[in-house]
Amino acid sequence: MVLSGALSTFAYAVTRNQLIQEREKNALNQVFQNARSLRNMLRSGEVDVPQALSTVGGTPQSVVLARVGGEWFSGSVGTGPSAVPVQLADLVSSDGAARQRTRIEGRPFVTIGVAIPAYSARYFEFIPVDDIERTLEGLARGLALTAALATLCGAAMGWLATG
DSSP, X not given: OHXXXXXXXXXXXXXXXXXXXXXXXXXXXXXXXXXXXHHHHHHTSSOOHHHHHHHHOOSTTOEEEEEETTEEEESSTTOOGGGSOHHXXXXXXXXXXXXXXXXXXXXXXXXXXXXXXXXXXXXXXXXXXXXXXXXHHHHHHHHHHHHHXXXXXXXXXXXXXXX
């Protein structure tokens, strides 16, 4: 029982870390590219920031916010600056870029923020990870069932061997 449980836990942990790291790596690349695009649009002069955000946003499920010159803008209806964790906003202000796992209305996201200091701007993108969460839930159920079955089979074989 202990061995099958340990192996299942190990398999789950390795898979979880791999899936999350891969999503975060891809998200970081995309968010930096999107922040660079926003910076270029701001550099061009008069820009409609909400329109720019709808242009630079990542996936259709991503939520995009920006603070430009002290004013917040959203590329998504219904999501405002209160969705940005204070700690993340502070890190972006001081360090230039940061990421954090967050939840909006129960949905899990990887939230990445990038400072655009030349324009007193900060760009935030919320990348959904609910598909990974669902995959991991299914994997956990499958591994638990497999571990239980392996334990039962081992117990049955031991019982039959001893007669």
